Amino acid sequence: MTNMPIYMHFIFSAFSTVGFSVFLNAPASSLIPAGITGGIGWSVFFYLMGVSSNSIFANFFAAVIVSLMSEILARKLKQPAILFVIPGIIPLVPGLGMYNTMLYLVQKNYDMAISTGADALFVGGAIALGVLLITSLAKTISMFNIKRKVAK
Template sequence: MAWWHGIILSLCSTTAYCLLFNVPVRVLPAGGAVGVIGWIVFSLSPYFGASQIMATFLAAITLSLVSQILSIYMRVPSTNFSISGIIPLVPGSIAYKAMLSFVNGDNLGGITLSTQTFLLAGAIASGLIMGVSIFSLWKGIVMRNALKRTKAN
């Protein structure tokens, strides 16, 4: 039952952030789907032995690739999808617990949780960049092959 809760909450939060960022109405279902896809990848990755940081990284790569593909298909900027799609991955509760640890005087626990928060945030940023890089590389290879075919004919 927790799966459905995660999917529904990621759909709602991603769609809400799409509305907050004034994404066109025709793009809202796709924006929500990007968040759900990212959440599914994040949720399934630990079953294959990935740590939380690696699961976040893989989900961010997936979000970035799906955002790039949808941006071409729907003719809108990819940031409409990627920025709202990462919302379910943001480590807000861990950051809150880190600050709470510092306030309560548990400096070692606060440093540990802060480090985990920074690593997760870095995994999100790195995953988004990696996805854009993979897509750009793939697009360049496709364009180069298309150019070779037209020169051959």
């Protein structure tokens, strides 16, 4: 990766997350929390990549953290969680892997295209699984609390 300190990774990913939030027409009150969510998510990914070098695990765990923070912020700020989840996972999306896959296909380097494409696909699946896990858990807890209130 790079030799930048982790706080610089946090700052740049937070700014990029805020930029995507603006691009997606998020309310102004959600920009800073979304930026912090994206910054923490990327910082977790960067740290785990340094420790394990497993991009699938690092992306999954970072997506879990982003999704968990988004659900908490949604409750605290009374906003939909998607305002924080979508911009928060943008820094994790394997754009370079997808670009390189297409480049290798154009260059007719099919072995590298398959390898890079499969890695990008698995990373995307790991991100989706991380978000799905926390979102489903939050929805289940919410439904359980509603049923408990109705039963009283």
